Amino acid sequence: MRDAFTVVDMNDLSDVFVVDDSTRLVGAVSEQDLRRALLGGVSLDDPITPLVRPWRATANQAADRAAVLDLMRALGVRNIPVVDSVDRVIGLHVERRIIGVPKLPNWAVIMAGGKGTRLGSLTKTVPKPMLTVAGRPILERLVLHLVGSGVEKIFLSVNYLANIIEKHFGDGGHLGCSIEYLREDPDVPLGTGGALRLLGDLGYQADYPLLVMNGDLVTNFSVSGLLEAHRKEQVLATIATSTYHHEVPFGVLRSERNQLTRIVEKPIQEWPVNAGIYTVDPVLIGRIPVDQEFPITRLFEDCLSRGEKVGLWPLRDDWQDIGRPNELAQARGQ
Structure with a gap:
């Protein structure tokens, strides 16, 4: 007793x-x-x-x-x-x-400032990351997934209808983490990479690789798996990849010297695509320009131009990007 x-x-x-x-x-x-x-x-x-x-x-x-x-x-x-x-x-x-879950020293940054214009009227009064899937905002699902994986410090990059996001999440205490906000100037959107420079405005300098992700994803990706791959490959950045499939709606003719060798009915092609989830070494943050729109992909291109390694990590878990009405309907099981 x-x-x-x-x-x-x-x-x-x-x-x-x-x-x-x-x-x-x-x-x-x-x-x-x-x-x-x-x-x-x-x-x-x-x-x-x-x-x-x-x-x-x-x-x-x-x-x-x-x-x-x-x-x-x-x-x-x-x-x-x-x-x-x-x-x-x-x-x-x-x-x-x-x-009982090992705590991670890594911080996470979630990009939640976009307008979601492709979703039309759905985002006129609600920011895209706050649209609900199975009764819970998409952004909240991401935050809870990170918390359940051992992440304790999360930064939300906000701009469009930021007050709705800040009112919902507060300091993150009720969700089991600490949340702070990277607030963009509404007239100067910073893109998926530019907002990372705002960490310095809050007096933060990361000591461990940062998890960075879009705020409109429905996914249960392995946080520890991504971080371990980043460490093992000894790269400056790692991009999580999904797979895009395209079925050719015709029979494809294979030939040599204008003679048919094979008929392939409706073949499926596939390519790795950017899943909007990254791990970024802190040293890269200083390369991001101040107060400018800067896609995070440009940061990876800069690494390549310097001869630096950027890793790819294939997602093994469910992943859904919510950018269009049909994608939101699919995530909702409609």
């Missing part, structure tokens, strides 16, 4: 989770049950075994933080354990944080 109260007090939990000698989940005891037991005469030195009840709401290591929070809301619980393939407890999702 004493150990259980200590866990509750140190971690501000509503439930204590009980494991066996192999750390497999046995069940849980609520804080309320602990207090009732004390009032009923149980000693602090007594075991909690009689109070343990079954607990079936768990999440695996790859579970999306947003989905876990939605499950909490549906079940009316404040905590969900993270278990591995044999039910060993390796972490714990709590409403405002996640326990």
Whole structure:
């Protein structure tokens, strides 16, 4: 009982989770049950075994933080354990944080200042990153995914309808992270790269590679996988890539010397494309011009012109860019 109260007090939990000698989940005891037991005469030195009840709401290591929070809301619980393939407890999702996930020293910068003009009337009063997918803003899903991956410091680059974004996210505390804002001049949009120079205006200088991404993506990419690839390849920047497929709607004729050798019916071609997710070494930030629109891709072109390496990292996870009405409908399952 004493150990259980200590866990509750140190971690501000509503439930204590009980494991066996192999750390497999046995069940849980609520804080309320602990207090009732004390009032009923149980000693602090007594075991909690009689109070343990079954607990079936768990999440695996790859579970999306947003989905876990939605499950909490549906079940009316404040905590969900993270278990591995044999039910060993390796972490714990709590409403405002996640326990057991290694914290990353890397900061993340999310570009959320665009007008989203291709979405027409949908973005007249709502910034594109705040459009909802499965009941939650796209930008919030990104933030929660980063938090669930161990990122604690996030910067949101804002411009168009910035007040809506800032009011929703605040300082990020309710989402389990610290959020600050890179505010562009509405009359001087800085593009996907220029806003990175605003980090210096806030007095920040990164010591570790930065995660940079567009704010209109629906994805559960592996944050640790991208960072590890960047470190392993020893490059200055890494671009996450998706794959674009195009089906030729005709039978393609292969030939040699004007004679048919083969007919290929409706072949599919594919190419790696920019997924809007990057890792950037801090040294590159100083190369970005001040107060100018600067696409981040120009930074990578500059690296190539200097003979410096830029890595490519293929995404293995779901990825959807929300730029057009049909893409938003697809993400919403419509």
